[in-house]
Amino acid sequence: MAFNFSVTPGFLIQTRQLPLETSRRASAIQTKVYPQWYKQATVEWSVPASWGNCIFDVYFSQVEDTDFVKINSTPITGTSFTDTTLREESKYNHGYYVVEAILLDKGNVALRSSPVTWKTAQRDWVTLRAIEVQRREYWLLSRFGGIKSYLFRRKNYGKRCTTCWDPLTETVTRDNCPNCIGTSFEGGYFTPVSLFLQYDPTPNNLVKNYLGQDEENQIGAWTISMPDIRLGDIIIRTGGWEAYEVTRIATTELQGNVVRQMLTLTQLSKGAVEFQLVTRNLPDFPTQYLDSYQL
Numbered sequence: 001m002a003f004n005f006s007v008t009p010g011f012l013i014q015t016r017q018l019p020l021e022t023s024r025r026a027s028a029i030q031t032k033v034y035p036q037w038y039k040q041a042t043v044e045w046s047v048p049a050s051w052g053n054c055i056f057d058v059y060f061s062q063v064e065d066t067d068f069v070k071i072n073s074t075p076i077t078g079t080s081f082t083d084t085t086l087r088e089e090s091k092y093n094h095g096y097y098v099v100e101a102i103l104l105d106k107g108n109v110a111l112r113s114s115p116v117t118w119k120t121a122q123r124d125w126v127t128l129r130a131i132e133v134q135r136r137e138y139w140l141l142s143r144f145g146g147i148k149s150y151l152f153r154r155k156n157y158g159k160r161c162t163t164c165w166d167p168l169t170e171t172v173t174r175d176n177c178p179n180c181i182g183t184s185f186e187g188g189y190f191t192p193v194s195l196f197l198q199y200d201p202t203p204n205n206l207v208k209n210y211l212g213q214d215e216e217n218q219i220g221a222w223t224i225s226m227p228d229i230r231l232g233d234i235i236i237r238t239g240g241w242e243a244y245e246v247t248r249i250a251t252t253e254l255q256g257n258v259v260r261q262m263l264t265l266t267q268l269s270k271g272a273v274e275f276q277l278v279t280r281n282l283p284d285f286p287t288q289y290l291d292s293y294q295l
């Protein structure tokens, strides 16, 4: 099935005042800003897979309707941006971000998100409590219970893989393609972000059945509500350098505010095509292990 793209009025939201020169606003750009207890803010976004290959710019303004200034120096190919110009005390001020997506496969159409801020209109007591819970949990995770890990977010849009993707039939022609790691998108995963996860003790179950015996390869882990973890993402645990696929996510909420992400992780074998992520872009991976980890 061929894909047709057209910009229809229904899918764009035109606002009363257009804060940026370009007039196209797209509600389909999902944008989040977090967290406020850092000395910086991270803007994270996602766009529909159907948009194809995109690059992004991030704009900032202290007011919601005007004066947006581009804050990234080069176009962003990933799905997040950390604004280090934000000062710690600025959480008492307002600030708004707009993410612009440039759709490279659709004639460089530029679409912009609605302004988002770290300060929601009304911070009720529960929200403040939820933020405080997370601040404390992050502190504990980063110092005691947590193990530094890397989250590789699986690509669900972008340039299709040149090795295995057949544009005519829109199908993958090769299983376990090493170029896109089976995702059908070039590179397979976005640049990793580091996070702290608390892992459950490794289960030590041996299940015997008439086919032989199985060892349990799933493990539980949790972290705070950010970054957004999605099914199919890959988590690399430092130290042991195990690779896991996220196969189940449940959240704990405090009256509607997500405070924890509880994950079920399925450990990947060293032969799995995703395992090559272990050696990719991870600054603290011990290079002396490279030989044994190469596929």
Ligand SMILES: [Zn+2]
Pocket (backbone or CB within 6 Å): 161, 162, 163, 164, 165, 177, 178, 179, 180, 181, 182, 183, 184, 185
């Ligand atoms: Zn491929």
